[in-house]
Structures are given as structure tokens and as C-alpha cells.
Amino acid sequence: MPSRLALRLAYDGTRFFGFQRQPGKRTVEGELLSALTDIGAIADSRTAHYRSSSRTDRGVSAICNIASVDTEFEPGRLPLATNAHMDDVWCTGVVELSDTFDVRMAKSRTYVCFLLYDGQDIRSMKAAAKAFVGTHDFSRYARIDKRDPVRTIHLLDVSADDELITFRIRGDSFLWNQARRIVWALDQVGKGKAEPEELSPGNYPLNRIGLVRPERLVLESIDIGHEFLPANRGGNLLETMRRRLVSSHTDLFFARTILSSLE
Structure with a gap:
């Protein structure tokens, strides 16, 4: 059987x-x-x-x-x-x-993304990360298909040492390219190219939202x-x-x- x-x-x-x-x-x-x-x-x-x-x-x-x-x-x-x-x-x-x-x-999925530290303002990036936690329409932060763009992020942690910035993102599920676009936007804040308050999923003023390289992203766990x-x-x-x-x-x-x- x-x-x-x-x-x-x-x-x-x-x-x-x-x-x-x-x-x-x-x-x-x-x-x-x-x-x-x-x-x-x-x-x-x-x-x-x-x-x-x-x-x-x-x-x-x-x-x-x-x-x-x-x-x-x-x-x-x-x-x-x-x-x-x-x-x-x-x-x-x-x-x-x-x-x-x-x-x-699954109950949740956790991704980890890594960027090389190059003088980014980590405090500003931590502040900006708070805008993504909770339930939001992530249409502007994903490559949209027919799925519902509303997603819930439970955790978005930003930490750094002298060499790497580590982003840990946990949510129920993710849209196509969602995690890589979020990390790209946070990196723009760290480089002084955007303000933390500008990253609201529903009101992002920049004309283009880029992507970090896929090799920087790792699916860490699924519960x-x-x-x-x-x-x-x-x-x-x-x-x-x-x-x-x-x-x-x-x-x-x-x-x-x-x-x-x-x-």
C-alpha cells in the first residue's frame, strides 16, 4: 500500500x-x-x-x-x-x-538573501524593512501573474557584519521575484537613493524596481x-x-x- x-x-x-x-x-x-x-x-x-x-x-x-x-x-x-x-x-x-x-x-517559507557590505546605512535599511511586515498588496514588488498579489510577511530581519548584509524574510507564501525586489529596494535605501518611508508596498514612487541576482537568494526553510x-x-x-x-x-x-x- x-x-x-x-x-x-x-x-x-x-x-x-x-x-x-x-x-x-x-x-x-x-x-x-x-x-x-x-x-x-x-x-x-x-x-x-x-x-x-x-x-x-x-x-x-x-x-x-x-x-x-x-x-x-x-x-x-x-x-x-x-x-x-x-x-x-x-x-x-x-x-x-x-x-x-x-x-x-505549508505554514511558512523563509528565504535568506546576501549582499556584500559596501558602506550601506544598515540602520535606515532596518527602519525601511518594517514597511513590508504584515499583509499587503505586493503588486509593485513582484512579477504579477494570475495569483492574488496580497501576501503576508511575518519577519523581515536585516543584519550585517564587516563583509555581508543578510536579509531573512519569512512569509506564508511569495510572489514571483517578490523577495529579490524587496531586497533591491532596501539596498537603495542603504545607498541613500531612497528614503525608508518611500518603500510602502502600496505607494512606491520610483519608476523602476530592480532585482538582486538570483544567486544571492536561498530558500532556507519551509514549515x-x-x-x-x-x-x-x-x-x-x-x-x-x-x-x-x-x-x-x-x-x-x-x-x-x-x-x-x-x-
Whole structure:
């Protein structure tokens, strides 16, 4: 009898054309589904009732994304078997769910974005970040599709050291490019190109809202209300991830911060 299993995934987004499957292009989702098919865990995505929690853009990496499938494969063996058939994607945990649970309906998602510190006014950026917390229409801060542009942000923390500025953004869900546009706007405040009071989601006066590079953004965590059984028992998985991330990211400050998050 099939069980619904959720897989916790980490991946190097610089190696893919995004998360979602695209014809003729290498994607995270394509890599995962191919591996699950190769090991006999699923026949195809439709009959396995495949679902994912988040669809990251090209270049965006993840420490924790989540996908689920209905399978008869033994839960404890699934991460190791899947990892043996994937490159640049790592299954770091597994948990059994009820047969009606939808990982798309996560409680929250947290992104972390990194910028190099170059004299920005951190106090002004912290003040400006307050405008985004709460429930707002984020139409001006996203690439709009048919989805409702109203979103709730629970946390937007800005911190800095001598090398990096770190932005941590937690919300129920996010629109396309929303996190990258918010960080770009906060950076404009830090550089003195905009005032904190000008960043209200509903009344932003600048003609153009840019984007930070996708390589600076990482999907840090997704809360589905379940605790995952970790797959990294011997340390080999973590070490493989370390080596790959260091080789992929020429920005050593960024790579170092990513690696510390994987401890």
C-alpha cells in the first residue's frame, strides 16, 4: 500500500534552469523525478500524486525545499537511493505524511538573501524593512501573474557584519521575484537613493524596481508542521554539498555563509 512521503531537498540552483520542469532544460524537479523513476519509487509524477512546496527561479539555491510522492518505497532507504541517482540535488530528510496532506499548503517559507557590505546605512535599511511586515498588496514588488498579489510577511530581519548584509524574510507564501525586489529596494535605501518611508508596498514612487541576482537568494526553510528524519548520518552528504557549493560560487563570502547554514 503506497504511503505519502515528503522529501526535504537541498540543491545548487546555479546548475539548473530553475526548479519547475521545462522541456529540453535541466531543472531540479526534472532531476528529482528522473531519480525517483530510476529507482522504481514511482512510475510517473501523475500516478504518484507528486507535489512540491516551492518553485524557485533559475539560479536560486535551497537548503530546504520539499516534494512529496505516493510510493511503496521504504522511507528509510529512499534518501540514499535517490541521492545515488542525482547530481547537484541532495535529499537531506524524509517524513511520512497522511494520504491527504498537501506540501504546497505549508505554514511558512523563509528565504535568506546576501549582499556584500559596501558602506550601506544598515540602520535606515532596518527602519525601511518594517514597511513590508504584515499583509499587503505586493503588486509593485513582484512579477504579477494570475495569483492574488496580497501576501503576508511575518519577519523581515536585516543584519550585517564587516563583509555581508543578510536579509531573512519569512512569509506564508511569495510572489514571483517578490523577495529579490524587496531586497533591491532596501539596498537603495542603504545607498541613500531612497528614503525608508518611500518603500510602502502600496505607494512606491520610483519608476523602476530592480532585482538582486538570483544567486544571492536561498530558500532556507519551509514549515509543514512535520519533523524530518535526517538522511545525513555519516557526514558524507554534507561534505559533498560543501565541496559542490564552494566550486559553484566564486563569491567566497557567499559560499562561506551558505556552508555555515548547513551545519
